[in-house]
Amino acid sequence: MKHKYEIVKEKIINWAINGKYKPHEKIPTESEMMDLFQVSRHTIRRALSDLSSENYLYRIQGSGIYMSDFKQNESYLKKYKNVGVLTTYISNYIFPDIIGGIEDTLYDNSYSLLLSSTRNNMMFENRNLNNLLAHKVDGIIIEPTKSAYQNPNMGYLNNLIEQNVPFITINSAYPQIEVPSLCVNDFKGGQIAAECFFNLGHKNIMGIFKVDDLQGVYRMNGFISECQKNDVLLDQDQIITYLSEETDSVLPGKIKRVINKNEHPTGVFCYNDEIAFMVVNIAHSLDLKVPEDISVIGFDDSQISKIMNPRLTTITHPKQRMGIDAAKLIIKLVNNNNKFSKSDSILYEPELIVRDSTAPID
The missing domain is CATH 3.40.50.2300 (Response regulator)
Structure with a gap:
């Protein structure tokens, strides 16, 4: 179970991710946040202290608390780049092969992997997109959740586009946005x-x-x-x-x-x-x-x-091939400042594998 200060931190980080407060914009006071989140001053101060050390916030004496432009802070730059991978499932069926292809390729190129799943549930997709963005990932590979439906999490994806964070989709695509996709025909x-x-x-x-x-x-x-x-x-x-x-x-x-x-x-x-x-x-x-x-x-x-x-x-x-291709493509986009073309998308042509479960009708 999360502590109250951790919940407050997540909500304030969400303000930054969703653009509710822009870089260098003043946010509510400690007292206002106590009322907003219904917690004690100690809880607010614990959350604000952590967020200041993590470069999400800064204070101006006598003026207030401000949202940092955390992506421009030197402490944000890391030796190893991070790629988030969000699939509908992780541990069963064909997904270990897909993820294995992604993981091996990323690690071979000195990229770290942040992996999560939605269980094909839009609420979990919302939560995991929020978590991935909070980790300041350099690029994201997404398998769309319930892709036949109108997606209520489109705000997160548009935010990625506005921030020029590269992302691609596998197994399906979002019809409303133009990013590279890797799909089977x-x-x-x-x-x-x-x-x-x-x-x-x-x-x-x-x-x-x-x-x-x-x-x-x-x-x-x-x-x-x-x-x-x-x-x-x-x-x-x-x-x-x-x-x-x-x-x-x-x-x-x-x-x-x-x-x-x-x-x-x-x-x-x-x-x-x-x-x-x-x-x-x-x-x-x-x-x-x-x-x-x-x-x-x-x-x-x-x-x-x-x-x-x-x-x-x-x-x-294609399974593992799709994973390898997805990892190579996201690395390319990260290195090329998210410059992509229609030719970056891949449509894999399927083939029939005949075994024992089919036979001519008598």
């Missing part, structure tokens, strides 16, 4: 999956997509586009959508309801390999065999896809 991935089913003779197919992230929306659109191209019209049961927080609670029931029908789909394309693993397990619980009764395709070519039984047919994701 998710639309094409959806097309490839549908095309695979059609080449195997499947017509009664289904797609499962997470729709609070643009990756899922693009994969869904690519899948539907390829179905339309092949004169296959999908009804509402053949496209299952879900939100991040529904993955474990709502989604399994939706899947079971559809594949438990007499005329169940013979091919299922899944948002990622984790969902494909869920589908295979549900199919087995219903005494359906994969791929004899149902063919399944995932996305990401994760470790899960290689150890499943049957081994999973899936669409590639």
Whole structure:
């Protein structure tokens, strides 16, 4: 649990980060802050003392307390530059490979890494962006949270742009702002999956997509586009959508309801390999065999896809390559004073990896 003075410090630092008080602008008095934060004078003085030593504030005798231009202070300049990395998740699925690529490349170039995650929650994104900015990072690599939605944290990102702090995005992008992004061609991935089913003779197919992230929306659109191209019209049961927080609670029931029908789909394309693993397990619980009764395709070519039984047919994701490329790009932008062009963005072309979870229809 944080001490009261630490909470006060965070709030005052937030004033600096968000530009509520500009450099060399006077901030409220000790008494005013006591009323504002509902704490004692001792707490305020402890917070102000720390902030003064950290070069966020300075005092003018008889005049008051002022916000420092802390980024111009010599003590701010460090031997090693800092890069913040903010992803939706850290320790599971494909994220260790992405982060490993970033970390190795940054360390090889004498950059330090500040790592945090949002758990695909916009409130946590807000908190972590605030923390990263408080650490005075030289550049940031961001995986957008719930990228299909209007982002309430756009103020932080605009503040980065105004302060000329380089940042890039991975796996998705913010449509409202122009910064370099490193993404998979998710639309094409959806097309490839549908095309695979059609080449195997499947017509009664289904797609499962997470729709609070643009990756899922693009994969869904690519899948539907390829179905339309092949004169296959999908009804509402053949496209299952879900939100991040529904993955474990709502989604399994939706899947079971559809594949438990007499005329169940013979091919299922899944948002990622984790969902494909869920589908295979549900199919087995219903005494359906994969791929004899149902063919399944995932996305990401994760470790899960290689150890499943049957081994999973899936669409590639560059993972470690994306991490390496992201780290190289943010270093380039830091060294070049954030000068970038459209050619700095990378769109990785996906490929189909055929394994044992797909087969021609009987």
